[in-house]
Amino acid sequence: MSILYRSAFGLAQDIKAGKLSAVTVLEFYLDRIEQFNPGINAVVALDTDRALERAVAADKAAAENEDWGPLHGVPMTIKDAWCTEGLVTVGGIPERRDFIPEKNAVAVQRLVDAGAIIFGKTNVPFMSADLQSFNEIYDVTNNPWNVERTCGGSSGGAAAALASGLTPLELGSDIGGSIRTPSHFNGVFGHKSSYELISKRGHLPPGDKVLSEPDLSCAGPLATCVDDLEQALALLAGPAPDITAHPLPALPTPSFRDASHLRVAVWADDEFCRVDKSIAEHIESAAKTLENLGAHVDRHARPAIDPQANHENYLQILMSVIGADVPEEVRQMARDMVAAADPDDRSEALLQMKGIAMEHRSWIVQNEIRQHTRVAWEAFFRDYDVLLCPCAHVPAFEHDHHPDMQARVIAVNGVERPYTDVLKWAGLTLNAYLPATAVPLGTTADGLPVGMQIASRYLGDRTTLAVARLLETHHRAFVPPPGYND
Structure with missing residues (x-):
């Protein structure tokens, strides 16, 4: 067997x-x-x-x-x-x-x-x-x-x-x-x-x-x-089994009965983080499969958020988490860089330093911004069951282990982009605590896998998985890399 x-x-x-x-x-x-x-x-x-x-x-x-x-x-x-x-x-x-x-x-x-x-x-x-x-x-x-x-x-x-x-x-x-x-x-x-x-x-x-x-x-x-x-x-699923954790409500069933009742928003590309053409094409193809199954597909719907502002908010909160245990000399270096910077500097590197240097009162401000974003997403998902969007804006890229991440670049549609742009589509849904299922969609012309994320409202995990199952059945199931299916 x-x-x-x-x-x-x-x-x-x-x-x-x-x-x-x-x-x-x-x-x-x-x-x-x-x-x-x-x-x-x-x-x-x-x-x-x-x-x-x-x-x-x-x-x-x-x-x-x-x-x-x-x-x-x-x-x-x-x-x-x-x-x-x-x-x-x-x-x-x-x-x-x-x-x-x-x-x-x-x-x-x-x-x-x-x-x-x-x-x-x-x-x-x-x-x-x-x-x-x-x-x-x-x-x-x-x-x-x-x-x-x-x-x-x-x-x-x-x-x-x-x-x-x-x-x-x-x-x-x-x-x-x-x-x-x-x-x-x-x-x-x-x-x-x-x-x-x-x-x-x-x-x-x-x-x-x-x-x-x-x-x-x-x-x-x-x-x-x-x-x-x-x-x-x-x-x-479920919290840690002790008094420090709090239970979440049971996950609801999928928000649609069948494909004919499914409402799909598609966000395959955006100026805030341009996507490799092959990825956008594969996402559009997956959307077309759902449309052919009877789903209502909207390629223009967007939540009432600014994706770049969301990224800046997400990046600072992210770095406050990652930087929680950094040595004091690193934290002081971050404070000094922020203090010396132009107040209008919105570069990736400075946003990261702001996150590491962040004090609690600044975190409260950023968290309030995040909560408004969550409200906007919840309103969006009253009209749509799921959002289809990229996991990342590029397929797998060549190894680059330069010790300074800010010195790394990735080519997207022939244009060099900052390495940390890979965080932008991931943070789009993560910052609002949303569930997201990644599914394979196919390969690029040179044989690299392409996938996308299916996102839904908070605790809508079973909805994203139900859409993933539709695509697995009617669009593409897992396919092994060449040479491994022996």
């Missing part, structure tokens, strides 16, 4: 039914890693012995009709930003090279409680704070579609491992497109959940001892099919 690119939850059903052995499935993925991982470096740590012991136990339990849960005996990898009990968790941070957590992150534990076997970790950038996955401990992860290109970040190793068939399911995190951009770059599905729907407790950063949920940052599954996204989200 085939294992490669099977649904993780389908594998669990076959293991519980005795049609597959958990040991066989684990050995299959270990063999795949031995064969393909040297070329892409997606899986950076293994826990083979303990995983094999748990796989043997899973098979024994299945033989005795003991059901561990919907992921019974399924081996999977985990993004190396999530704490994994007994398995080294580096998070791209040199000082953590030997850190072995004593317990799992809350989200990881939910997967384990559902029967999953965590057998390895996938690569991330330093502190999960880049759009490419490389660090001085585990080096660079390549894109399986073209090893000269990045797999994205920060869930880059996770997406590359899925695309190359090294794991059937992954757990990602997203504060700047870190689920959606790697999904787009590698041709897989990913879901950035509504803010606080999935606990980030035990994620690096902010750290294994931190109890509060970091602003903006969200979690979610990556997979090769929508069914796995939906079932994984059901397992992962």
Whole structure:
């Protein structure tokens, strides 16, 4: 029975039914890693012995009709930003090279409680704070579609491992497109959940001892099919199990009954961040598929927000989160740069420094701006069920590890653009805490994957996933990179 690119939850059903052995499935993925991982470096740590012991136990339990849960005996990898009990968790941070957590992150534990076997970790950038996955401990992860290109970040190793068939399911995190951009770059599905729907407790950063949920940052599954996204989200959703967390309302059902009742807004390109023509064309093609299914499609609808102002607001809040633990000398340097700058300077570099230097009263001002943005989005989604827009404005680009991100550039339609523009479409929906499902749409003329994000109102996760399922069925399902479907 085939294992490669099977649904993780389908594998669990076959293991519980005795049609597959958990040991066989684990050995299959270990063999795949031995064969393909040297070329892409997606899986950076293994826990083979303990995983094999748990796989043997899973098979024994299945033989005795003991059901561990919907992921019974399924081996999977985990993004190396999530704490994994007994398995080294580096998070791209040199000082953590030997850190072995004593317990799992809350989200990881939910997967384990559902029967999953965590057998390895996938690569991330330093502190999960880049759009490419490389660090001085585990080096660079390549894109399986073209090893000269990045797999994205920060869930880059996770997406590359899925695309190359090294794991059937992954757990990602997203504060700047870190689920959606790697999904787009590698041709897989990913879901950035509504803010606080999935606990980030035990994620690096902010750290294994931190109890509060970091602003903006969200979690979610990556997979090769929508069914796995939906079932994984059901397992992962919910606050940390203690008094510091507060429950969210149950997720509502999709906001439309069938395609004929679906209201779709399309935002395929914009002057605030011009999009590669091939991406805009693929988004328009997906919109046309939904239109042919009977959906009402509006290509001119926009929320009542200024996207550039939203980006500036998002970038400052983002940097206040990322910069929370920077040394005092870095914070003082940021303060000095802001004080010396022209008050009208809206450059990316200065906005980042403003975020790092931000005091609480300034954060309150920025948060108030963000809340007005959230109200505008909520009004928009009274008239539309979903918005289709880019995950990023470019396909996977060539590796560029210049230590100064501001010195990096990316060519878009033949024009060089700042590297950090990759954050603009990701932040468009993230800043308002909106859920977004990344779906593959096809490839460029030179064979690079293209995807898009499907966004909806806060807690509209099931709506974005329902539209993703329509597109998976009628437009494009997951397609492996050439050479990996063996």
